[in-house]
Amino acid sequence: MAEISINELEPLPQTPVTYDIEQAVLQRYQAVAHQPEAALCCPTDGYDSRYLENLPSEIIEKDYGCGDPTRYVAIGETVVDLGSGAGKNCYILAQKVGAAGCVIGVDFNDEMLTLSRKYLDEMAEKLGYRNVQFVKGKIQDLALNLDLAQAWLNQNPITTVDRIAAFETECTRLRQAQPLIASDSVDVVISNCVLNLVRPQDKQQLFQEIYRVLKRGGRAVISDIVCDEDPTLRILNDPELWSGCIAGAFREDAFLQMFEQAGFYGIEVLARQEEPWQVIDGIEFRSMTVRAFKGKEGPCWERNQAVVYKGPWKAVQDDDGHTLYRGQRMAVCDKTFTIYTNPNGPYHQEMIPIHPHEEIAPESATVFDCTRDQIRSPRETKGVEYQVTQTDTSSACCSPNSSCY
Known part of the structure; x- marks a missing residue:
């Protein structure tokens, strides 16, 4: 079989969408924050029941994901959950990392943030410690704290075009002076069926942001929906399929390539759904979990x-x-x-x-x-001068008490 260089793979085509992707996603997830929608995402089994027992039923009912990246996190680690939604993964992680660890959920949806924050006190009382926070931000711009940006807007309403520039200047200042997630500060970044919801033009920046916030030696563990072929134009132009985790799905090979292009190493498929979750226009869509590490730069x-x-x-x-x-x-x-x-x-x-x-x-x-x-x-x-001779047989590997027998 001829070898194929990863750089020779054809890039995903530009998506000719005729609607506002962010609004389509935001509106649908605002709705499901109030009324669960069972078929919104690929069902996930296999969560450790020990961690689910402490979770309020509302959080479990209104959780939408396609994998379980929480199983790859250890005690004492600092973890960021991209698109934290109802907070299920964050509250599971709170138990896994323990009191010495820290969990930060990032979401853009006010309804979901209200839902996840609703149980902060209850979960802290159950666990005996508080190590979770939920912050508002776009996962492709983890430096900008949107609550602080909104506070500035409340005091400085934009009424003229000139004021837009002032707001952009303030956002730049906030990213530098008060970043939502600081560079090189996180042990693990996880996400569960959220990266596919980001606009195509923002996905490269998304992977760069994941890389930026991780410490050297840190890792990303991402569960997402992938497809075996590029989505058709009919799929791409259906806002329901975009907010339903289909139209924005990564092609399997391109998904791994995004990690590589961002600078990650040790990129590995940890789990891949055998049977497709959905098949549309002959294209198979399934869940896949990938792990990738940061930190191969530096002198030799x-x-x-x-x-x-x-x-x-x-x-x-x-x-x-x-x-x-x-x-x-x-x-x-x-x-x-x-x-x-x-x-x-x-x-x-x-x-x-x-x-x-x-x-x-x-x-x-x-x-x-x-x-x-x-x-x-x-x-x-x-060493060229190494001339040691060792004849002591008291610790010979083939003694009667050794593993050779």
Whole structure:
């Protein structure tokens, strides 16, 4: 089979919509904040019942999602939920991250924010701590606090065109001085069937914003609706299908490519619905959950480290183009070594780390050439003068008490 470069994939076409996407989405979700709509999104099973027991029934009834990104979050972490809606995922996360963690739900819909905030005191009393907040913002602009922007508008109504410029200046100031979500401040960004609701022209910025707010080593865990082919013009021009998580669905391959283009690494499909949720015009729409990590940028330093890829593939390539050959001691820079061996990262279970016999101090390290793949000689990690002979058999691996027997 011929290889296909990810960069050769055709981009999604511009969407020739004839309606206001944001208004279509806002109006529908304002309605379902009051009256549940069971078929609005792909049904989700598998939530841990321990975390659901504490949730008010109204939150569960008015939750709309297509996956469970909450299962990939750990205790003590700071988490942002994009499009937090009724607050179900946030209140589950509140229990998972514990009192030392923090959960921030972001939504643009006032009705949904009112619903989620309604139970803040009740949930804090049940858990014995308060670690959740719900803030108003657009998920493609996580720097702008819309409550603060609205407060400025209340005091400075726009009555002339000139005042529009003043409002834009104030929004820029707010993004810089009082960001809704600060850069490099979050361990995990999750979202559950919301990214597809964003306008096509804003989706690139959306992924850039997710990347911006994450800490180095942080990760995004996104459940969303994807399709196997580009939606037809009939689908794209139906506002009901857009607000219903269909028209704005990502093509499967393009969804992963969006993470890559934003700078993420270790991009992995964690879950993919086997049978399609819906089929329209011959196009299959299904739920998919993807995880991606931030933090592969930075200088490359030589510290005589190597990794061995355990298999089963004969060779693999990472997001920086490094090729690892099964069973070979591949030379890597200090940054890549750290990424590959990080126990909280995506690669460590596939790698055997080879540390140098004598560690090279960071301040003594030289530049490593990451543009080519190299097999590391054992003498580089042990040292050319390494002449140790070990004959002590007291700890031999094949003694009667060892695992060899």
